[in-house]
Structures are given as C-alpha cells and as structure tokens.
Amino acid sequence: MVCQTIKTGTECIFMGKNGCNYNGGSCYPIVEECQGCDRVVEYPAGLYCNTYSEPQLKWLNGGCSLATHLKKTQNNNNSKKINPLKASKRNSARK
Numbered sequence: 538m539v540c541q542t543i544k545t546g547t548e549c550i551f552m553g554k555n556g557c558n559y560n561g562g563s564c565y566p567i568v569e570e571c572q573g574c575d576r577v578v579e580y581p582a583g584l585y586c587n588t589y590s591e592p593q594l595k596w597l598n599g600g601c602s603l604a605t606h607l608k609k610t611q612n613n614n615n616s617k618k619i620n621p622l623k624a625s626k627r628n629s630a631r632k
C-alpha cells in the first residue's frame with residue numbers, strides 16, 4: 538500500500554489498512570554513516586533511506602550493503618585462491 542506516515546506517496550510493504558506495521562509504526566531516519574548515500578531522500582519529516590526502514594540496523598554489522606557512497610575495497614594482495622583438493626592432486630602427480 539501507499540505510505541501515509543513518513544514517506545507519503547511511496548509504495549511500501551509495511552503499510553496496511555490500519556497504518557504502518559513496521560516496528561514502532563514508522564520508518565526511522567538515516568544515521569550519520571548514511572550521509573552522502575544516493576538513497577537518502579528528504580521528506581517533510583526529515584532524511585530517510587528510500588530502501589530500508591531502519592538504516593541504523595544496516596550499519597550494526599560492518600556497513601550497509603547498498604550504500605552508494607562507499608567504495609568497495611579490493612583484495613590487493615596478489616595471492617591466488619588455491620583449491621586444496623586440486624593442489625593435493627597436483628602435488629601427487631609431480632611425485
């Protein structure tokens with residue numbers, strides 16, 4: 538249904554006939570870590586994420602997986618992943 542609380546006018550799975558069914562009855566504003574993310578939308582009630590209802594929860598375990606303002610770190614060490622089974626076969630073939 539269409540949200541009638543915070544993100545008015547947007548389609549939301551938590552909206553029901555009796556109002557918002559999300560924890561506490563509404564979405565929660567963005568947290569400091571969200572600053573700069575393209576998914577932040579300004580509503581009359583403040584800044585909210587257009588994807589998640591409670592951004593704080595996305596940052597509890599290391600970071601939000603949909604954040605657009607973070608660069609993904611690449612594994613720059615040049616070690617290749619080695620399949621232990623293939624390595625074992627390779628070693629036994631050499632003997």
Ligand code: SF4
Nearest residue numbers: 571574586592601604
């Ligand atoms: S996608 Fe993640 S980082 Fe971006 S606003 Fe939403 S919760 Fe915050």
